[in-house]
Amino acid sequence: MKLILSILYIVCTFLCKNVLSFALLLLSAVLLLLISRIPPRIVLRSLRALLFVMLFTAVLNLLFTKGETELFAFWRIHVYVEGVYSAVFMLVRIMVLILSTSLFLTYTTTPIALTDAIESLLSPLRVVHLPVHEFAMMMTIALRFIPTLMEETDKIMNAQKARGVDFSSGGLIKRAKALIPILIPLFISAFRRADELAMAMECRCYRGGKGRTKMRVSHLHASDFVALLMMVLFGAAVLYLNRLGLFYTL
Amino acid sequence: MATVTLEHVSYIYGKGTPFEIKALDDVSLTVKSGRVTGIIGHTGSGKSTMVQLLNGLEKPEGGRVLLDGADIWENPKNMQAIRFRVGLVMQYPEYQLFEETIEADIAFGPRNMGLDEEEISKRVREAAAFVGLEPELLQKSPFDLSGGQKRRAAIAGVMAMRPEVLVLDEPAAGLDPRGRDIILRGIREYGERTGSTVIIVSHSMEDMAAYCDDIVVMYQAKVFLAGTRDEVFSHAGELASVGLDVPQITHLALLLKKRGVPLPDAIYTVEAARDCLRTLLQ
Incomplete structure (x- = not known):
């Protein structure tokens, strides 16, 4: 349910077309942030990671959007008012x-709940013999092993450093070569881990999705429907504001 | 050859986060040159952290790490040179093997030092001999070897750099008694032959008693006891208070002594006990 709502929310962000609807969008995002009670610092950090992409798109939009009213021209670069608008819109x-996906999915949902959601959303595809449960299981395992592998990389890196590998100097080729002593042991240990995990799962009689019950069955609560209702209202509001066509429209 | 000194060293994991853990708390320690020093303590007592500070893999939060009286962080660009002087074997080192043959893997460290081929191959052979790897194994792939052999190859890889200080984190963990003895004896031999300082981290009192000259006991991020083997084991009561014990055979010897058997004080290995008892019986 949460997954569907977040997808709807994302669709809404793309539907926004003018100043008013963007203002509403921003307002809603801030409100959601406040409700979620996630420390703002963490949220800012997730934004910072993609700062470059954001700025890059903004600049591209600024420079390459052609419009009627020219703001100023410098050498061969023409900046139009439309460009400024679209740059700001793109940025927002x-x-x-980013805010909504990290908010809905990474910070407030456990990976297990997430894969459960994916599994149940994809379950209609079971009719066409798609191994839905296996997909979900693979995702859970992959997510689960990210920190383990990171730790492993760290350990191997330290060990090779102790044997005199220098990762931080030399040209590109030299640096790439310095990675070999890390990648090979890492791959080997990943395969070994996979093997061991498969063995352990078989020892506990895991045999795929058929007839498997869930430990935590998620139900739809009243609050879920309230959320759905709010989402629909929000979407309608965005569409309505778009039609008003005040100020500038894309 | 080389003395390692820690001066008021502290180290904190995850500083500034709610998960802050003090791994080392104002630790001062001198490891005597040319001797085998054992560092012993429970899981989480700061042993492994201390070891990673010794060759500059981690930077101490406070205090200094000195190698022959010089701060190893004085010139961070020189860290590689420090790492060649202080060889570190991490826990489960067999997982870092990556070359096609054992020989190439042992040669990896010396090659990074920029030695010529002749010297490298000499050192490889020498290091392999220390840990008891047969010459015919050198051409094999690391992945065709048994766990114990891989462990020995990895240790040889560090020994081949001929470090003045050889530091090993749990070199014998998870091995059978025979493999353990081969490795620990090889390490001791390396120290005696090259005059290097050897530091072994372990939680096995038996191993420490059998192979170390000096012992440092870590407890809750601090040095609890430090001294020669005899000095440390004479504090049997204090060791017991932090959940560590003198070796079982020492315990037995003490009990026998209480019953009037005239045994010497310092008995740490079964062999020593056997010899003493035999002379007594004759």
Whole structure:
């Protein structure tokens, strides 16, 4: 349910077309942030990671959008008012996109709940013999092993450093070569781990999705429907504001 | 050859986060040159952290790490040179093997030092001999070897750099008694032959008693006891208070002594006990 709502929310961010609807979008994002009670510092950090992409799109939009009213021209670069608008819109759009996905999915949902959601959403595809449960299982395992592999990389890196590998100097080729002593042991240990995990799962009689019950079955609560209702209202509001066509429209 | 000194060293994991853990708390320690020093303590007592500070893999939060009286962080660009002087074997080192043959893997460290081929191959052979790897194994792939052999190859890889200080984190963990003895004896031999300082981290009192000259006991991020083997084991009561014990055979010897058997004080290995008892019986 949460997954569907977040997808709807993302669709809404793309539907926004004018100043008013963008203002509403920004307002909603801030409100959601406040409700979620996630420390603002963490949220800012997730934004910072994609700062470059955000700025890059903004600049591109600024420079390459052609419009009627020219703001100023410098050498061969023409900046139009439309360009400024679309740059700002793009920026807000990406920002809200990142905020909402990280808010809904990474910070407030456990990976297990997430894969459960994917599994149940994809379950209609079971009719066409798609191994839905296996997909979900693979995702859970992949997510689960990210920190383990990172730790492993760290350990191997330290060990090779102790044997005199220098990762931080030399040209590109030299640096790439310095990675070999890390990648090979890492791959080997990943395969070994996979093997061991498969063995352990078999020892506990895991045999795929058929007839498997869930430990935590998620139900739809009243609050879920309230959320859905709010989402629909929000979407309608965005569409309505778009039609007003005040100020500038894309 | 080389003395390692820690001066008021502290180290904190995850500083500034709610998960802050003090791994080392104002630790001062001198490891005597040319001797085998054992560092012993429970899981989480700061042993492994201390070891990573010794060759500059981690930077101490406070205090200094000195190698022959010089701060190793004085010139961070020289860290590689420090790492060649202080060889570190991490826990489960067999997982860092990556070359096609054992020989190439042992040669990896010396090659990074920029030695010529002749010297490298000499050192490889020498290091392999220390840990008891047969010459015919050198051409094999690391992945065709048994766990114990891989462990020995990895240790040889560090020994081949001929470090003045050889530091090993749990070199014998998870091995059978025979493999353990081969490795620990090889390490001791390396120290005696090259005059290097050897530091072994372990939680096995038996191993420490059998192979170390000096012992440092870590407890809750601090040095609890430090001294020669005899000095440390004479504090049997204090060791017990932090959940560590003197070796079982020492315990037995003490009990026998209480019953009037005239045994010497310092008995740490089964062999020593056997010899003493035999002379007594004759």
